[in-house]
C-alpha cells in the first residue's frame with residue numbers, strides 16, 4: 001500500500017472506532033482487519049500506528065482545534081497528528097487525493113484549519129493538565145489521591161507506546177532457548193528486568209507468526225502480569241482456583257509454575273472468554289486445567305468451599321494501568337463505571353474468599369492504578385473478613401524480585417517499573433469462618 005492508501009485505511013478505521021464508542025478500539029480494529037484480509041501484516045501495523053497515535057493524543061488534538069466550528073473528523077485528526085508530529089503541510093496535503101486509493105483532497109475548511117497547526121507542537125504548556133496528560137477531567141482528584149506529586153511523571157509514562165512482553169513457557173524450554181529461537185526469526189528480545197520468565201521486544205512485531213509462538217514456547221504476557229503469578233506462588237501439589245480467568249493468560253503461567261501438575265480450575269462468568277483459553281492451553285501443552293463457567297445460583301462454589309490452596313482473583317477493573325496499550329479506554333471510562341466496579345470487586349472478593357482453605361492464600365490483582373480499586377478495596381475486605389490477613393513483605397514469596405517483596409502488596413507502574421500498571425497483594429486465610437457453607 002502507498003502511504004496515502006495507508007492513511008485512507010487509518011481514516012476508515014478511526015471512523016469505525018468513532019461509530020462504536022462503547023467498544024474497545026482493539027476489538028473494532030480486529031473486526032476491521034478481519035473484513036479486509038487483503039491488507040497485509042506490514043500495512044496493518046502501519047495503519048494501526050497512525051490510528052493509535054491519534055487515540056493517544058485525542059484531547060490534545062481536539063484542543064488544537066478548539067476555535068474550529070463544526071465536526072472534527074477522523075480526516076482532520078489524522079492529518080493533524082502527522083503535522084504536529086513534525087510533517088510539513090505540503091507533505092500532508094500531498095497524501096490527500098494523489099492516487100486512487102488516497103483519501104479525497106482536503107477541503108478548503110480542512111486546509112485552512114490544518115495550515116494553522118504547521119510548526120506547532122502537540123503538547124503545550126497552555127493546555128489544561130488533564131488535556132496535556134490525556135485523562136478525563138473528573139478523574140484528576142482520584143489520580144492525585146493515588147500519585148500525589150508523581151502524577152505528571154506517571155501520566156507521561158502512560159502516554160508512551162507500550163513495549164511488547166513475552167513469557168517463556170518453561171514446560172517447553174528455557175528463556176535462553178526462547179530468545180535464541182526468536183532471534184533466528186529476526187525478532188530481537190531481551191530478558192526482562194523483574195520477571196525471570198519475561199522477554200521484551202520493541203514495539204509492534206509480528207510475534208504470533210513466529211514458530212516459537214506457534215509451538216507454545218512463548219506466550220504474549222506483560223511483565224506485570226507475570227509478577228502477579230509469581231506472587232501467587234502456586235506449587236505442583238496445590239489445588240488452585242483462577243477465579244476471573246478470562247482467556248487464561250494467568251492460568252497458563254500458573255500451570256507452568258506448577259509444572260503441569262496439581263489441579264487448576266479456571267472460572268469466569270464470560271463463556272466466550274473462557275473458550276478462548278482452550279486453544280492457548282493446547283498450544284502451551286498444559287493439561288492440569290479444568291474450566292468452569294460461573295452462573296448465578298450455581299451450587300459449584302458451595303460444594304468447593306474451603307478447598308483451594310490458592311485462589312487468584314484477577315478482578316475486573318478500570319484497566320487504567322493499561323492505558324498505554326488501550327488509549328481509547330481513557331475516553332470511555334466514566335465515574336459510574338468505577339462505582340460499579342468497586343461493588344463488583346467487593347462481591348467477587350467475598351465469594352472467592354469462601355473457597356480458600358484455612359492456611360491457604362487469596363491473591364488479589366488488578367490492572368488498575370487507582371487506590372480505590374486496590375489498597376482501599378483490600379482494606380475494606382480485611383475489615384469484613386477478619387479470618388484473613390495480609391502477608392508482610394518478608395512473607396511474600398522469595399521468588400519475587402527483592403524490590404517488590406519489600407513492598408508487601410505491590411503497585412507496579414510504567415513510570416516506576418516499565419510494566420503495565422498492576423496491583424497485587426496476597427492474603428492468608430487464618431481460620432475457619434462459620435458461614436462458609438451458606
Ligand SMILES: C[S@@+](CC[C@H](N)C(=O)[O-])C[C@H]1O[C@@H](n2cnc3c(N)ncnc32)[C@H](O)[C@@H]1O
Nearest residue numbers: 243244245246248249250268269270314315316
Ligand atoms: C482482568 S480480566 C481477567 C484476565 C485474565 N485473568 C488474564 O490473565 O488474561 C477480569 C475477568 O473477570 C471476569 N469477571 C467479571 N465478573 C466476574 C465475576 N462476577 N466472577 C468471575 N469473573 C468475573 C471477566 O469476564 C474478565 O474475564
